[in-house]
Amino acid sequence: MIDLLLEIGQTLSHNKLRTALTGFAVMWGIFMLIILLGMGHGVFNAFSYDMSGDRTKSINVWGGMTTKPYKGYQENRYIPLEYQDISAIDHDGRGVIRKAVAIKDLDSAQVSTQKDYITDRVSGVFPSAAKLDRLNITKGRFINDNDLLQKRKVIVLNERSARMLFGEVEDAVGKYVNAMKLSWQVVGVYSHDWQDNAYVPFETAMALSGSNGRVSTINVLAPDMKTQEDADAAEKLVKTTLAREHEFDPTDSGGVYIWNRFTGYLQGMTAMTILEMAIWIIGILTMLTGIVGVSNIMFVSVKERTHEIGIRRAIGAKPRSILIQIITESVALTALFGYIGIFFGMLVLAGLAKAFTGMDFIRDPSVTLSIAVEVTVVLVVAGAFAGLFPALKATKVKPVEALRDE
Numbered sequence: 244m245i246d247l248l249l250e251i252g253q254t255l256s257h258n259k260l261r262t263a264l265t266g267f268a269v270m271w272g273i274f275m276l277i278i279l280l281g282m283g284h285g286v287f288n289a290f291s292y293d294m295s296g297d298r299t300k301s302i303n304v305w306g307g308m309t310t311k312p313y314k315g316y317q318e319n320r321y322i323p324l325e326y327q328d329i330s331a332i333d334h335d336g337r338g339v340i341r342k343a344v345a346i347k348d349l350d351s352a353q354v355s356t357q358k359d360y361i362t363d364r365v366s367g368v369f370p371s372a373a374k375l376d377r378l379n380i381t382k383g384r385f386i387n388d389n390d391l392l393q394k395r396k397v398i399v400l401n402e403r404s405a406r407m408l409f410g411e412v413e414d415a416v417g418k419y420v421n422a423m424k425l426s427w428q429v430v431g432v433y434s435h436d437w438q439d440n441a442y443v444p445f446e447t448a449m450a451l452s453g454s455n456g457r458v459s460t461i462n463v464l465a466p467d468m469k470t471q472e473d474a475d476a477a478e479k480l481v482k483t484t485l486a487r488e489h490e491f492d493p494t495d496s497g498g499v500y501i502w503n504r505f506t507g508y509l510q511g512m513t514a515m516t517i518l519e520m521a522i523w524i525i526g527i528l529t530m531l532t533g534i535v536g537v538s539n540i541m542f543v544s545v546k547e548r549t550h551e552i553g554i555r556r557a558i559g560a561k562p563r564s565i566l567i568q569i570i571t572e573s574v575a576l577t578a579l580f581g582y583i584g585i586f587f588g589m590l591v592l593a594g595l596a597k598a599f600t601g602m603d604f605i606r607d608p609s610v611t612l613s614i615a616v617e618v619t620v621v622l623v624v625a626g627a628f629a630g631l632f633p634a635l636k637a638t639k640v641k642p643v644e645a646l647r648d649e
């Protein structure tokens with residue numbers, strides 16, 4: 244091991260400028276690869292977080308506008324979603340769909356106390372909305388089934404609204420606010436990266452809206468979706484049910500608008516795979532300059548050590564041992580500068596992780612153990628490749644000619 248280190252030190256010292264430039268190229272290539280992989284990992288983490296749990300296996304439906312005539316109806320007919328659509332989807336989807344729920348968006352309303360007021364968008368929801376929208380309940384609770392059954396006048400506020408109305412989040416729960424000409428008890432406070440709605444029980448919102456049973460959105464929970472075929476089947480079932488209930492062509496793409504989150508998840512996973520491949524390709528291409536430099540250094544080293552190699556061959560050294568030595572030196576040289584690049588890359592990622600805290604599109608950009616192992620393998624393979632041709636040249640040195648040239 245000591246002899247190997249001495250050989251590497253001797254190789255590096257022959258031309259310090261050339262070594263420095265080559266080392267920088269290797270270090271820069273690995274540094275950029277680490278940064279790209281870390282950022283890609285952060286994007287993947289954000290995507291996985293956003294799509295995990297029941298949120299992924301759900302279908303969102305909105306009312307649309309028909310594009311085809313059907314059974315005497317003309318095209319361009321607006322199809323509103325209605326309360327009874329929930330029961331119809333639940334009935335038709337037994338065995339495929341766990342539950343259909345709805346959202347009733349009310350107009351923006353002035354929410355006030357004796358001290359202050361704010362303007363918030365108010366939405367009537369089911370208890371499942373907390374999980375579907377990833378609301379972090381920091382104080383109190385969210386809407387529950389009893390709130391729906393009894394049509395309670397309770398409200399859940401976001402932290403910003405709670406602070407503006409009550410000064411402190413802790414002071415909000417149990418207090419009352421005025422909104423839509425009614426008094427509402429605050430039962431919970433939530434935090435979210437971008438969501439700032441005020442939430443009330445769905446049944447209470449429906450009673451206040453006077454919309455003849457119309458709802459804004461239907462969310463269909465289908466936890467058994469595991470493949471694209473499952474997602475297509477669940478989506479077709481929902482659309483067929485709504486087409487029957489509202490009398491529009493089931494093949495009409497505009498009748499209702501559907502966003503299948505699971506389909507989006509599968510597409511996102513494909514995109515993440517492509518992104519990872521692109522990052523590796525870009526990183527390896529960035530490393531090529533450094534690899535060529537290492538190979539050049541090793542060629543020069545072999546040329547300068549021709550006499551030494553000739554002596555070793557003359558006293559019985561086999562070509563295989565010389566081949567292994569040159570390749571090992573090349574791998575060690577590449578790994579030395581490569582790990583310097585890894586070190587600085589991880590330092591930069593640590594800073595980026597702090598800078599991106601709270602961002603939706605990236606979450607914990609870092610290098611995992613598996614990524615570190617993969618980069619190490621790349622370093623070893625790149626170093627071996629860089630030293631292969633100089634090593635092959637070294638094995639062809641003839642002892643007699645090497646000693647005569649000296």
